[in-house]
Amino acid sequence: MLALVAMQVLICTACQSGSATPVGSASPAGDIIIASDLPISSIYGDATELERAIRLAVAQHPAIGRFKLAYWSLNDAVAANASPEKGVQNVSQMIDDPRVLGMVGSYTSYVAVDEIPIANQGYLAMISPSNTGVCLTLSGPNCNYSPDSLRPNGQNNYFRLPPPDPVQGTAMARYIAENRALKKVAVINEWGSDGDDIIGPFAAELNRHGGSVVLRRDFDSSSVDFTSFLADAHIKGAQAIYALGGPEVCAARAQMTDDAMFLGTDGISTQPDCITQAVRRGESMLATKPDVDITYSTDSAAIKAVNSFHKAYPHSEITDYTFAAYDCAQILIAAIQRAVELNGGGIPNRRQVLDQVAQIHYTGVTGTYSFDKYGDAVSPLMSIYQVVNGRWKYLSKIDATATESS
Numbered sequence: 001m002l003a004l005v006a007m008q009v010l011i012c013t014a015c016q017s018g019s020a021t022p023v024g025s026a027s028p029a030g031d032i033i034i035a036s037d038l039p040i041s042s043i044y045g046d047a048t049e050l051e052r053a054i055r056l057a058v059a060q061h062p063a064i065g066r067f068k069l070a071y072w073s074l075n076d077a078v079a080a081n082a083s084p085e086k087g088v089q090n091v092s093q094m095i096d097d098p099r100v101l102g103m104v105g106s107y108t109s110y111v112a113v114d115e116i117p118i119a120n121q122g123y124l125a126m127i128s129p130s131n132t133g134v135c136l137t138l139s140g141p142n143c144n145y146s147p148d149s150l151r152p153n154g155q156n157n158y159f160r161l162p163p164p165d166p167v168q169g170t171a172m173a174r175y176i177a178e179n180r181a182l183k184k185v186a187v188i189n190e191w192g193s194d195g196d197d198i199i200g201p202f203a204a205e206l207n208r209h210g211g212s213v214v215l216r217r218d219f220d221s222s223s224v225d226f227t228s229f230l231a232d233a234h235i236k237g238a239q240a241i242y243a244l245g246g247p248e249v250c251a252a253r254a255q256m257t258d259d260a261m262f263l264g265t266d267g268i269s270t271q272p273d274c275i276t277q278a279v280r281r282g283e284s285m286l287a288t289k290p291d292v293d294i295t296y297s298t299d300s301a302a303i304k305a306v307n308s309f310h311k312a313y314p315h316s317e318i319t320d321y322t323f324a325a326y327d328c329a330q331i332l333i334a335a336i337q338r339a340v341e342l343n344g345g346g347i348p349n350r351r352q353v354l355d356q357v358a359q360i361h362y363t364g365v366t367g368t369y370s371f372d373k374y375g376d377a378v379s380p381l382m383s384i385y386q387v388v389n390g391r392w393k394y395l396s397k398i399d400a401t402a403t404e405s406s
Contacts, residue, residue: 027097030070032347034058034332036325037090037105037115042077047107050129050325052313054104057329059312064333065340067347072100076111084114091115095122101339101353102127102332104325109133112158116150120157123350125357127331128160129324132266132290134197137374138164142193147374157354159331159371161324162290163380163400165194168265169202171382171400172242172288177209182240182261186215186233188226188252190245191267198244198265208403214238221245226252234258247273254279266290269385270320270392278387285387286395292366292383293394294323302365324381327364334362367397378402 027033036054038047051073058071074090076082087106094100095118102125106112109131116136119126135143136150136158151157163171176182185206189195195218203213214236217229230252233241240261243249246268253262254277262285268274269287278285294302295318305323309316335356339348342356361370370378382400385392 027072027093027099028070029068031067031099032064032101032336033070033072033097033099034329034336035072035074035090035094035100035103036329037074037076037087037094037103037111038107039077039082039111040073040075042080042082044077044082044107046319046321047077049316049319049322050104050107052316053309053322053326054329056309056312057326057333060308061333064337065345067340069333070099076106082106082108082111084111087111087115088118091118091124091126095119095124100124101336101348101350102357104129104328104332106131107321109136112136113145113150116158117152120151120153120155123153123155123354124157125332125335125350125354126158127328127357128158128162129328130162130290130321131160132162132165134164134166136160136164137376140197142197155351155354156358156373156375159357159375159377161327161366161369161377161381162321163382164376165265166197166201167380167382167400168288168290169198169200170205170402171384171398172263172265172286173202173205173209173211174400175288175384175398176240176261176263176286177206177211180240180261183209183211184214184237185211185240185242185263186229186236186238186260187213187217188229188241188243188245188249189216189218190221190223190243190249192218195244199242202242213242219245219249221248224248224251225255227255230256233260243268247271248277250274250277250282250285253277253281253285256281261286263287272392275387275390275392282387282390287385287392288398289320289383289385290381291320291324292381292397293318294365296394297365299365305365323364323366327362327366327369330364331357331360331362331369335360 076087264287269289275282
């Protein structure tokens with residue numbers, strides 16, 4: 001991942017107010033700039049669509065007050081992977097240009113680890129549409145750094161719309177308790193201590209609803225035989241199996257002999273390999289995902305945003321986190337607008353913009369967002385997918401708002 005940075009051939013363009021600027025080039029003309037750091041030319045094909053969504057948001061706001069708004073897209077991909085070294089270079093470029101008042105990114109959590117301290121020292125607000133790494137905002141036994149160590153100036157400058165991974169456990173337990181009346185669950189864990197981070201909140205939320213984890217067993221990720229575990233789960237009256245692992249863990253579904261439900265995380269959601277592993281028992285499997293597919297929304301603002309995206313980019317595909325990136329850009333624009341107003345109509349500095357992001361309450365197309373003191377969304381992006389007719393299908397958004405007892 002930490003490859004030497006070389007000159008890249010960059011395949012996408014950024015735009016400001018209708019004109020194009022090559023990705024990774026010098027910053028565009030404009031009075032105020034919103035930047036992004038995404039692995040455009042990488043294995044993460046979705047990143048291109050995120051860039052287009054940000055570009056659309058900026059195009060919808062060509063000016064803030066009397067100031068021209070521009071968009072600067074920077075690419076952190078090296079050798080087809082997101083590179084922390086390249087990400088740090090990009091953020092340093094942003095810091096060096098005082099017109100840059102906020103950034104969307106990073107795309108990957110491991111790049112964010114290196115970028116946050118650089119942006120923090122420049123008081124640059126960064127909002128991620130896709131980071132779920134726990135340690136970026138929360139301390140824990142599996143963290144080899146603390147969130148405070150990423151924020152050397154003592155003020156939080158990092159925010160994200162999706163939740164840290166453990167919230168997937170909370171969301172799934174809440175959904176099955178409130179919508180499926182499930183109380184007894186057995187858990188397969190192929191993720192070791194990372195799985196523990198999800199199982200704890202899952203069990204706590206299930207308990208809050210009067211349910212419990214009746215059996216939990218750790219497996220190696222290469223495991224193919226779950227029959228003994230499933231037999232024990234059946235004896236204990238498990239109404240569902242919650243499986244933490246990649247698509248291969250769905251082989252457990254094929255080995256089930258009762259009508260218990262099969263539940264998972266983003267390790268399996270939307271993965272066709274999971275359905276293949278489940279053989280002919282994939283129907284109705286449920287899994288969480290830290291994103292919201294607004295193409296199914298009946299909300300007028302969401303419909304308008306989808307139509308605008310298709311009109312601007314008729315040959316593009318709406319992918320994971322596309323409209324999370326759009327909302328990130330809209331949040332920055334709203335924060336900058338408010339900072340301009342409070343600054344008497346003048347261009348604000350980064351600290352003023354940062355203060356407005358921290359205080360914001362913004363209704364976007366994927367949800368309504370405000371942030372806690374660590375930068376996590378109070379009501380984060382989260383949805384449930386279900387296998388219908390042999391394919392993963394978006395089912396609904398899940399309320400993953402934190403509760404006092406969960």
